[in-house]
Amino acid sequence: MFRSLSFLRLWTGNTASGLATWALPFILGLAVLERSLSAVDLGIVLAARTAGFLVAVPVAGVLADRHSRRQVVLWAGLVAGLATPLIATGMGRSVLVTAAAAAVVGIGQGACRPAFQALTAEVIAEDRRQQANAAMTLAVRVTTLVAPGLTALLSQVASTPVLVIGTGVLWLGAALIPPRGTFTPAPAAGRARFFGEFADGLREARRHPWFLAGLGALTAVVATGYSATGVVLPLVSRDRYDTEAVLAAGLTAYTVGALAGAVVIARRRPKRQGWAALIGLGCYGFAPLSLLFPVHPAFVVAAYAVAGLGIELFNVPWFTATQREVEPGKLARVSSLDFLFSYGLAPAGLALIAPAIDRFGATPVLAACAVVCFAAPAAAALVPSSRDFRATAPIKSV
Known part of the structure; x- marks a missing residue:
């Protein structure tokens, strides 16, 4: 795969956007430790970024089917890259400026997902x-593994604002590096209005x-499952x-x-790819299940490894x-629905899980989440x- 210059450029741009997306919350966490942001400010800034993401994803899905996907990636990366220094400027001075800039970065982040x-x-x-999809998700996982330490x-050698600006440089790389595609958008005269085109995407889905x-x-x-384990694992x-070693x-x-x-999954293609992928997705249920009982920590760690294995056996297929x-002409719109629901409901789940645990206790909430995951x-x-x-699907007796 990496012998292809087009793929290498695509992989590099996508990896840069993923690294920039992941790194910003971690760097802002360092700002909290340095007291240039409060914990409340951090929550506001990250919520603003998420709001920008959710607003941009469906809009970008339509735009990426109307225009060149490469151009949408370019403008999304430029928007995120140029807004990022404003986050650094506002830190410790104005939470309004920081949050507004984070919202614009979120717009760039959301716009590039369906286009990529x-x-x-x-x-x-x-x-x-x-x-190719396995190689790109592999890059994201390697990033999340090594990036905290890096x-x-x-x-130790650069200030937090400089690190924030560094994520802006990554966004500029995501904007400029990817190759041109082959998609030819429909003529403007034949297009429906925005909501009509979005509805076409829903019909295609x-x-x-x-x-x-x-x-x-x-x-x-x-x-x-994802939300429950995110809240409960630190407590357990x-x-x-x-x-904290178990966490x-x-x-x-x-x-x-x-x-x-x-x-x-890069090397193997199961005979029934859909069923195999859904079995992998169901493996996430082992994560909340492992937190239900006072088992040896090794079981918790093993359950999380199985959950991680399963999620990629689902994602790539x-x-x-x-x-x-x-x-092809509706792919970005359909992909935007994927990102809107799967990524968008994660914060909603996190917001609801904590009150549910306070009201009912961790055990019934974890049990319910495990049942849902399976x-x-x-x-x-x-x-x-x-x-x-x-x-x-082929009609065939099983």
């Missing part, structure tokens, strides 16, 4: 897309029952095991498991199937076309 997804389908031949090391079923399952897992690590080990195991999953099955992918698998993530 569609651009991948243009640049990479169909028979190599699974490998950022902490850089913080409904044409693929496997997509709706898989997206429902993914959204359920993210909104429950502190209160049950009396050490660190669990998160590291999740990333290592995801790395392993990306490597496996899911992205590949979407790129293959969806009409049941939602199983229900999605009952949709006939989910077997292979294809619009028309």
